[in-house]
Amino acid sequence: MNTTVILFLVFYYVVVIGIGVWSMRRGATDDLEGYLLGGRNVGPLVTALTLQSTAMSGFMFLGAGSLAYTQGYWAFWYAAGDLGGGVLSLSVIGRRMRKLSRMTGSLTAIEYLEHRYPSPATRMIAAGLSVFLLAAYVLAQFIAGGKGLELVTGLPYPVALLIALTVIIVYTFLGGYLAVAYTDFFQSLIMIVGVLWILGAALIHVGGLSAANAAIAEIDPTLLSVWGKDLEFHGQWGVVAGAVLVFSIGYMGWPHVVTRHMAMAQPKTARLAGAYATAWNLLFVSSPYMVGVLAIIILPNLEDPELAIFQVAHTLLPSAVTGIVMAAIMAAIMSTADSLLLQTGSIASRDLYERFINPKASDREMVMVSRGLVLTIGIVGYFIALVQPPAVFDVVIFATSILTSAFAPAFICAVWWKKANTPGAIASMIVGSLTSFVWEAGNLADTTTLAPVTVGLLVSTLTIIIVSLATQSIAPVPDHIVAAMNETAKVGPIPKRMLAMSDVALSPEAEQIESILGHGREEP
């Protein structure tokens, strides 16, 4: 057991929990809007970094490293999309989603979908899909955290897993969205420092990039190509498209990421946040893939490729620096896991419990239910991660592919296409997720050379267009939604009559918000 590394990690955990406590005192956590969206008061820098660090999970240090280690430069197709995922999402739906969610009084991404596509079925289907997929996604983060701590500390996997999981749950409990956003901000900085440090050390060790590539060419020249080891994916543009799309357009289909748009202080916050997101991505995204490639030379006989980056850090760096790198790896894992837990708890409590079980639930009760669900997911996740831990890469690609296929067209059309109606959105979510799931489960990518997300996204998009157009006469988009969309397209203050304008019969919370804001008050 390496004492220096452990001390670094303990210090890191204390800082993270300290930020959570500070956030809790800063924000009123008994208020639901404060707990779920940080009171919609998050600025561009924190928005960008919480969005990016949430999107960059333990996948970046386990899955990305593993993919690059086994497939060489092919892995960079994933980085190619990921580099622009943040700015794409912020520029396409960021400002409009912030404004529309404010007008409809939506506090979760799923509630927002129901308000835009009015029907209890919208929320039931979207919430069910989200809870299942986000729970799977968070499971991958638990496994990644457990594996990392086990390697560095020498603790048994069950103990390491328990420690990682406990820290995540404690600070998610503390302050809700604000705690998550500020810890994400801190962790995103640690991630940058850690990954650049390990990349620098690896490059120095191999004698520079040119020397590394020459050495890789001697092992297997196909690893230098864009088609994978032994040119496995040669000419398979459907698979390439999937690799690029899942982490670019994909951002717009992930509830835990698009929620960041709703929490922005201003719709226009999206503008600067987009620039910050790109800057952060330029520093971060490609580095784990590059370290994975360099690990081919540094650690040619690695038993578990998912540990490539951990092992490179362990092998090349002195203990004190390894501690920083390990903190960075834990930061990537925890900054995603906390957001996933908060989002899953929010959706299950607000979109299922309050909406369908107890519509009269108070804000305090809702926060308690959300926290209870976070704890339950943590406990169930712990035992699954303990008994049968799947590969992190597989789980993340599975969950993100289906989330993208299910929700990206619905979220995009919600602010851009006035004819997108309820039947179209519901059909799109069902058909898109089912297609992607069947493609994944049936390994159809191997026979068709089309990635699940490529097919799922295409089918989901076509479905929302065709079904919406075919059902315009029987299910027109309500006038108040069209009016809200017209207002959303404009840049400027929200008129008083448009605030919390959602039909109160569908959203009791809109009535609460309206009464709090008061009638007739013009937004500044």
Place this chain on the structure above:
Amino acid sequence: MFGLPVTTTLLIFGFPVLWVLYTIGFLVVSRHWSEKADES
């Protein structure tokens, strides 16, 4: 470059350039957003 095939070089360095250009384009197109009053 760096001993890599041209296509790999384009993949590694070309996409970052494209996203930087996209971001600059977004900032230019949305420059009037920040000139407007409080939108909250």
